[in-house]
Amino acid sequence: MIEIELDGKKLDVAEGSTVMHAAEQAGTYIPHFCYHKKLSIAASCRMCLVEVEKMPKPMPACATTVAPGMVVRTKSEKAINAQKSVMEFLLINHPLDCPICDQGGECQLQDIAVGYGGGASRYEEEKRVVTGKDVGPLISMQEMSRCIQCTRCVRFGQEIAGVMEFGMSNRGEHAEIETFVGHSVDSELSGNMIDTCPVGALTSKPFRYSARTWELSRRKSVSPHDSTGANLIVQVKNNKVLRVVPLENEAVNECWIADRDRFSYEALNSADRLTGPMIKQGGVWKDVDWQTALEYVANGFKQIKADHGAAAIGALVSPHSTLEELFLASSLMSGLGSPNIDYRLRNAEFPAIEGIRYLGTSIASLSVLQAVLVVGSNLRKDHPLFAQRIRQAARKGAVVNAIASAVPNWAMPVANTLLSDSANWVQALSDVAAAVAAAKGVAAPAQGNAGEAAKAIAASLLAGERKVILLGNAAAHHAKASSLLALANWIGAQTGATVGYLTEAANTVGAQLAAALPGANGLNAAQMLAGGLKAVLLLNNEPEFDSAAGAAAGKALEQAEMVVSLSPFKANMAFSDVLLPIAPFTETSGTFINAEGRVQSFHAVVKPLGETRPAWKVLRVLANLLRVPGFDFESSQEVLAQVCGLPGNGESQLPARILNNATQASVDLTPAAVAPVVASIYALDGLVRRAASLQLTADAKRDAPAQEVTA
Numbered sequence: 001m002i003e004i005e006l007d008g009k010k011l012d013v014a015e016g017s018t019v020m021h022a023a024e025q026a027g028t029y030i031p032h033f034c035y036h037k038k039l040s041i042a043a044s045c046r047m048c049l050v051e052v053e054k055m056p057k058p059m060p061a062c063a064t065t066v067a068p069g070m071v072v073r074t075k076s077e078k079a080i081n082a083q084k085s086v087m088e089f090l091l092i093n094h095p096l097d098c099p100i101c102d103q104g105g106e107c108q109l110q111d112i113a114v115g116y117g118g119g120a121s122r123y124e125e126e127k128r129v130v131t132g133k134d135v136g137p138l139i140s141m142q143e144m145s146r147c148i149q150c151t152r153c154v155r156f157g158q159e160i161a162g163v164m165e166f167g168m169s170n171r172g173e174h175a176e177i178e179t180f181v182g183h184s185v186d187s188e189l190s191g192n193m194i195d196t197c198p199v200g201a202l203t204s205k206p207f208r209y210s211a212r213t214w215e216l217s218r219r220k221s222v223s224p225h226d227s228t229g230a231n232l233i234v235q236v237k238n239n240k241v242l243r244v245v246p247l248e249n250e251a252v253n254e255c256w257i258a259d260r261d262r263f264s265y266e267a268l269n270s271a272d273r274l275t276g277p278m279i280k281q282g283g284v285w286k287d288v289d290w291q292t293a294l295e296y297v298a299n300g301f302k303q304i305k306a307d308h309g310a311a312a313i314g315a316l317v318s319p320h321s322t323l324e325e326l327f328l329a330s331s332l333m334s335g336l337g338s339p340n341i342d343y344r345l346r347n348a349e350f351p352a353i354e355g356i357r358y359l360g361t362s363i364a365s366l367s368v369l370q371a372v373l374v375v376g377s378n379l380r381k382d383h384p385l386f387a388q389r390i391r392q393a394a395r396k397g398a399v400v401n402a403i404a405s406a407v408p409n410w411a412m413p414v415a416n417t418l419l420s421d422s423a424n425w426v427q428a429l430s431d432v433a434a435a436v437a438a439a440k441g442v443a444a445p446a447q448g449n450a451g452e453a454a455k456a457i458a459a460s461l462l463a464g465e466r467k468v469i470l471l472g473n474a475a476a477h478h479a480k481a482s483s484l485l486a487l488a489n490w491i492g493a494q495t496g497a498t499v500g501y502l503t504e505a506a507n508t509v510g511a512q513l514a515a516a517l518p519g520a521n522g523l524n525a526a527q528m529l530a531g532g533l534k535a536v537l538l539l540n541n542e543p544e545f546d547s548a549a550g551a552a553a554g555k556a557l558e559q560a561e562m563v564v565s566l567s568p569f570k571a572n573m574a575f576s577d578v579l580l581p582i583a584p585f586t587e588t589s590g591t592f593i594n595a596e597g598r599v600q601s602f603h604a605v606v607k608p609l610g611e612t613r614p615a616w617k618v619l620r621v622l623a624n625l626l627r628v629p630g631f632d633f634e635s636s637q638e639v640l641a642q643v644c645g646l647p648g649n650g651e652s653q654l655p656a657r658i659l660n661n662a663t664q665a666s667v668d669l670t671p672a673a674v675a676p677v678v679a680s681i682y683a684l685d686g687l688v689r690r691a692a693s694l695q696l697t698a699d700a701k702r703d704a705p706a707q708e709v710t711a
Contacts, residue, residue, distance in 0.1 A: 034150035103200030105213035136184035137696035162411025229594030267690035275610025298625035312534035314340030318541035319505035322590025326514035335628030339522030343511035360500025370464035377472020510593035531556035588614035
């Protein structure tokens, strides 16, 4: 530690810290624009000039390293005059368009100008004008005259997103931020550039001119998409969600969110929303009241149970549903006497599972890994924020390895790639196991041929202390998923690496905890989607897009006597008999458990649209009509307490859960008969599929149609 004096107070700070870091530690504010705690130092705006004793001129606090005995004054006349001079310089070309600027009310330049700007300008020349650019459907660059060249957006692309999509061209007053050769901004994290921009140069194109920041109510929530569990601030006006921005949580998403977390809110206000119960009669859909719809469903289930037995009824549930909804759906099926329920809609193998399949480590630990092996994942698109964490580790020297069917494009250096068709991933992982076995002088768990790539991967896992083997969505959905897990566990045991699943959805871990899995002799998702059921309950999913069966699922479900869809949207209309409008995550309270096992509860941020009702309430009333006992819950918090004995008042951590210990399981080296089915980045769930701006992105256009097979 180094002792310095800051504004007359003694302060101990870590060696290598800057004056800005010391000021933050002391709670002293120094005005700045280009400095951002997550980005490298640029020292380009000079707004943070401070007086340092024995220095001939003011020094930038963000780029000045502390030294023993240093005396810093942030509020002296010399420092204040320097800061005011910089502000005058920054404002000479800034357009006087605050009244119509989308950034008005939350603009750093506006705020700092109040404290450090002059009452009048000495600049009388014409202000410069920068031509607007079209860089895609998410970010607006129509007012680049406001840009102060802080380069935060440039550094974010290089250092966090891993793709330098913005750069600065020209010099002097002709300098401007732009993409090159007319390219669009296509990063899956691009929306964070809007947040990092300290002025109104980069703004949200979908939100543009929708509301003033002071008109918006701000409410906390949790992302319902991938398994990060990103913390969100949902901004609301007139009971309508108009914007979503990140809520900082260093342990989960830091201060970033993925574009699908940020822009999927557009689906909440789309014309495709289902706002009232509907029943199909004679092939024609008719609007009905809730009482009629629920009694129709209850009577239908009773009749089918009487005619065909409880085993003829089943439920297909989405891992994007809340923990409470999944638990009640499972309890409803159990109460009816049916063992048929499953959340594993895209899986090709359905083994008996012991324990909980989850990340196996903390999300924060991904940033400090020394070695990682990723099996069967398009990491950057499947889990953008996990990829960002691993990207930071790679920048610090971590060795990133992959087993994939194509060369990974993860916007980070991948040291070793073992290329293999997905049908032969078990053999590829066996080759790595063989290399580990040879290095340690032990017997391999299966026959393998250790080539150069396998040996390099094994060497990286045998070195260092912080290492992990991550099984991706394609590995979890693989027809030989158990063999992949058995090999990963063996390699982990031999190398000291942690083994875990990235997990596909916001509540994949929660679905396991809620027992949304087949009971004894129950049908799994693939069997239910192959036909044979007389009554099917679909909770928050569209089997044609959300399952491995694809279009065949619709044809199979047409054979059922009754299909009931609980959905926020007009979905599954071709084969459903009843549509019940349930609330999306913004209109209900509930809980998601992310990949690391973190329990995060949230409340509704707006009132339900039309006659929409929270799914947990719909399931409770339906169970009451069916005379299923144990459905007397008055709140989602009561349901949560029933599931896992945890309070429903915020964030808590599940006890440690062990993965399925498959180290002794037999390894099947025969090629898989079918390729794993994985949703593309903007087809993961019904919300992102209906977000208009996301569907206009390069990723969505490249990945169309909605469902595809990826590595």
